Amino acid sequence: MTSRTPAPRALLRALSARGASDRPHWASRLEDIKNVTVGTALRRLGWDLRLQPFHGYGSTEQVRVLAKVLYASPGTPADFHDKPVHDMRTMAVRGWRNFAGQVAPHRTVHIRLGDHEVSVRADRSGIVDARLEVGLEPGSHQAVLWTVPGNEVTAEVTVFPSDAQVGLVSDIDDTVMVTWLPRPLLAFWNAFVVHQSSRQVVPGMPMLYQRLAHRYPALPVVYLSTGAWNVFPVLKRFLYKNGYPDGPLLLTDWGPTNTGFFRSGPEHKQRSLAQLAETFPGVRWLLIGDDGQHDPSIYAQFAADHPDRVEAIVIRQLTESEQLLAHGTLRPLAARSHDTDSPADVQAPDGHGLLEGLRTAGVL
Incomplete structure (x- = not known):
């Protein structure tokens, strides 16, 4: 350095x-x-730079590589943050450990993918978000990232097929996993205290996603959440453990931004959806979320702006207890409905009901 x-x-x-x-x-x-x-x-004190790779994605013409630059104590292996999701020995970990690291802002990171090599700089939060114009075949690829020779890591990059016509964008919190967001105390408990292995799956959702992947073999799958990049390993292993289709996660920075004390979750989702629409102009998206926060309005606005890019809007309705925890009041189901111009607008309390709704709508 x-x-x-x-x-x-x-x-x-x-x-x-x-x-x-x-x-x-x-x-x-x-x-x-x-x-x-x-x-x-x-x-x-002799601490070194280490890279935490994330799961990137792209088309056959352009890919997005994601990672974070962190400090690590002397002797920490270069691949310390590059653990396979099937290594269940790392599941029994308190969530707070994911927030204990120190980021290294504005560091130069080198990326090699195929015959293409670039150098980029991390942002003020240590996040590397690089877009590379490179031609790749559909499937899984490995990008090599390093700050100095000797601390190389590999980041998975999924290239979606160019002939994909339908894709899946899924929220995570209270859509595929019960987290009781956004009440601050319970959110804190789930993020910092609860063991990674004790998070609860939403009934029927893994089966629903598996049916969608079977119905559309070329289905691009993207998980879009307002969760922090700090919990990327937790979420990745949760999805793997519970049988959800593999796919990149689009998360956010933890902490203040240049414009406020907290990051804007709706803005993050709106921006990410717009980027997906631009990168994959031929894909119609299944937008799956829940009615506990802003998903219905965000998806409805996207459908209004891009009516030819939405296959269906699928909303999981929270239970009464989840509504009370999320909002402090109980809203009737009628008040949680959102009209959209999408071909299908399906709402149900779990994956089983959503599966039947999609069958009725002709999506499955």
């Missing part, structure tokens, strides 16, 4: 010199100072 990181005091002066109109949010500036301070201390 030859580049020098500015000292916290110098960083403060640089931030203060900016005009008030273009300054990031104060919480974001504090986080930047914390990252510089802690990062400087860790480097003095």
